[in-house]
Structures are given as C-alpha cells and as structure tokens.
Amino acid sequence: MPQLLSRPSDVLRASGRARFAVTLIFFLHGLLFANWAARLPELEQRYGLNHRDLGQVLFCHAIGAWCAMPVAGWLIQRLGSARLTTVGALLFCSLIPGMAVLHSPWQLMALFLLLGASTGLLDVAMNSQALHVETQHQRPIMSSFHAAFSFGGMLGAGAGALSARLALGLAPPLLGLSALSVLLVFGVVKSLLPDTAPAETDAAAPKTGFRWPSRAMLGLGVVAFCCMLGEGAMADWSTIYLVENAAATAALAPLGYAAFSLTMTFGRLFGDALVLRFGPRRVVALGGALAFVGLLGMLLVPRPAVGIGGLFLIGLGLAGIVPTVFSAAGRQPNMAPGVAIGLVSTIGYGGFLLGPPLIGWLADSITLRLALGVVVGLFAVLVVVALRLRFAPAAQPAGPEPH
Numbered sequence: 001m002p003q004l005l006s007r008p009s010d011v012l013r014a015s016g017r018a019r020f021a022v023t024l025i026f027f028l029h030g031l032l033f034a035n036w037a038a039r040l041p042e043l044e045q046r047y048g049l050n051h052r053d054l055g056q057v058l059f060c061h062a063i064g065a066w067c068a069m070p071v072a073g074w075l076i077q078r079l080g081s082a083r084l085t086t087v088g089a090l091l092f093c094s095l096i097p098g099m100a101v102l103h104s105p106w107q108l109m110a111l112f113l114l115l116g117a118s119t120g121l122l123d124v125a126m127n128s129q130a131l132h133v134e135t136q137h138q139r140p141i142m143s144s145f146h147a148a149f150s151f152g153g154m155l156g157a158g159a160g161a162l163s164a165r166l167a168l169g170l171a172p173p174l175l176g177l178s179a180l181s182v183l184l185v186f187g188v189v190k191s192l193l194p195d196t197a198p199a200e201t202d203a204a205a206p207k208t209g210f211r212w213p214s215r216a217m218l219g220l221g222v223v224a225f226c227c228m229l230g231e232g233a234m235a236d237w238s239t240i241y242l243v244e245n246a247a248a249t250a251a252l253a254p255l256g257y258a259a260f261s262l263t264m265t266f267g268r269l270f271g272d273a274l275v276l277r278f279g280p281r282r283v284v285a286l287g288g289a290l291a292f293v294g295l296l297g298m299l300l301v302p303r304p305a306v307g308i309g310g311l312f313l314i315g316l317g318l319a320g321i322v323p324t325v326f327s328a329a330g331r332q333p334n335m336a337p338g339v340a341i342g343l344v345s346t347i348g349y350g351g352f353l354l355g356p357p358l359i360g361w362l363a364d365s366i367t368l369r370l371a372l373g374v375v376v377g378l379f380a381v382l383v384v385v386a387l388r389l390r391f392a393p394a395a396q397p398a399g400p401e402p403h
Helices: 008-037 040-047 051-079 080-102 103-137 143-165 171-191 213-245 256-276 280-300 302-317 321-330 337-366 368-388
Strands: none
Touching: 008 171, 008 368, 040 051, 040 103, 040 280, 040 302, 051 080, 051 103, 051 337, 080 103, 080 171, 080 302, 103 143, 103 321, 103 337, 143 171, 143 256, 143 302, 143 321, 213 256, 213 302, 213 321, 213 337, 213 368, 256 280, 256 302, 256 337, 280 302, 280 321, 302 321, 321 337, 337 368
C-alpha cells in the first residue's frame, strides 16, 4: 500500500507523478490501438480474410469491449481503479503480439474478443483513475488525458504505416512496441493513486448490487452515445462521402478525416481550460452545435473544400465532449465513480459500435448523404439534452453555472 501523505508538498508531488502515469497509459493505449489498426490490411493477407471476415473479427473486439465495460465498474469497487488500470494495461499490451503468430481466423476472433475485453476494462479503469487524479489537482484536467490518447493514436498510425512501408512484417514491430509498453507500464503504475477509502466516499453511493441510473446519468449516456456514434460515422464514412458525393479525388479525400483527427487532438489540449472558464454544460452544448453546423454544411454543400472544413469543425466540436461527460459522470451523487463511468462508457460505446453499420444500412436504402443526415439529427439531440442537464461541478469550479 502507498505510504500515507500528510504534507501538502507530498500530496502535490504524488498527484503530479500520478498525472504523468495516467497520461502515459492513455498515450500507450492510443499508440498501440492505432498501430495494430493500421496493420489490418496485412492481417487480412496473413489469415486470408475478405472484408466481411475482417468485419467479423473487429465485431468480436467491439463486443468484448462492450461487455467488459459494465463489469469494470463492479471490479473497481473491489480492486480499485489503480489495480484494475494496471491489470487492464498489461493485458492489453500483452495480447497484441498474438495477432501476428496465430494460425486460423477462429483463433484470431477469440484473440480479438479478449483484446476487446481488455480494452473495455482499461478504458473504464483509466478514466476512473484520471478522475481521481483530477480531484487531487482540484481543477479540470480530464481532457488532457484524452488528448494524450489522440496524440498516441496519431503516432501509432504513422508507425504502423511506416512498418508496412518498410515491409517489416507483423510480428517484429508489434512485439517490440508491446514489450516496450509493458516495461513503461511497470515503470509508472506505482505512481497511480489508491482509491479513496470507502469511509471517505459518499455514504449514499451503493457499494454492491444493481442500481437504476438517475435521469442525469441517462442524459450523460445519451450525450456520450450521440457523440461517439458521430465519431464512428466520421471515421468510417467521411472519406467515402467526400469521394462519392463531394467529387473529391482519392488523394484529397483523406485530408478530411486528417482534419477531423487533428482538431480532435488539439481541441482536447484546450478542453480543460474551456471547462474551467465556461463550465461543462456550455462546453458540451457548444461542441455539439459546432459538430451540427459542420456536418450540416458539408451535406448541404457537397464540395471538397466545404467537406474538409466541415470535418474540421466536427472534430473541434466533439473533442471535449466525452472527457467532460466522463468527468461529470464520475462526480454524480449516489453512484460510485467507477460504476458511473462504466455505465456511461457502455452506452457511449454502443453508439460507436452501432453507428457505422447503421449508416451503411441506411445508405443502401436512402443514400449516404441522407444517412449522414441522421447523424446531424443526433448532434441536435446532443445539444438539447446537454442544455437540460445539471452537470456535477468539478473540483474548485470557476463559478456556478447558470441554470
């Protein structure tokens, strides 16, 4: 057990070390996730998969994560977020090289189911630990952790593309990066903060058993669902839309998603300052409004420049929503933080899971342009729900939010 800290300087140093540790874990999660995702074409070749087979493999990953997220909230109450973050990070890093050494698609599907479960456990645990660190800092810092994840994703995708370009094969890069990540995780997990003792937590928060979420929790879940469905739709369909509907060339169209990813990353770097200045409700509602305007504009004016500019606005708008919602969920009364974040993650990830295939099904029936119009409607729902929600205040808020 970590030694109890009594002096303010000890607390500051411990919280600073914990912030670095959590930031590194978010970064490694994004780095490894994007790195293996960038090698999917090679994975198809190794296992003789067609696009449909690969979709089934990725669906196993999504199902594993979706099922593990509510379990993670239950485990955090028993193990603590620091221990579960450690377990989740080590499992996630250790499982990735397996995709380069298995022998059949069925084995790959089983691996991706486990990999998804480790992703779900890690997502909830590291966000719960991040909330604990944020509380120690007494100011919003949740968005900075998600910026580290996004930055890791950009580097991981680049490293994956470089490995493929140099024809290094699957096993050496995946094994080397995973081994380095395991060592780094072992090096920082001792700095994670132990969870607050039960006697010090909200007495009204249930410690065991099932509890129906409040209207506020459901509202946060709806916001996360709309946001993450939009993220998934932009990731899978924006480039196709720019080519098929906006007359963009194959070389120009990827710049739209690049603009989306770039503004997602940099928007999260400034998200905490915006929450401190304007409050969580305004940040979420304004972000949803920016995403609404960006997507509506690119659908109404199908031109490459407008589409790229629209994706720029969508990324900027969505950047701070999920970190702000997770932080607010963990501060809701009458529910343990790990359970609350697990619940909102499960609902939100449902949007990320269902969004891309839903858009594909609608596109076959009513065209891709009209299918993406459904996402515009969901962004409007996000704004309306956010304006009606009462967000739990962060530690030392800048001032009371108007109601």
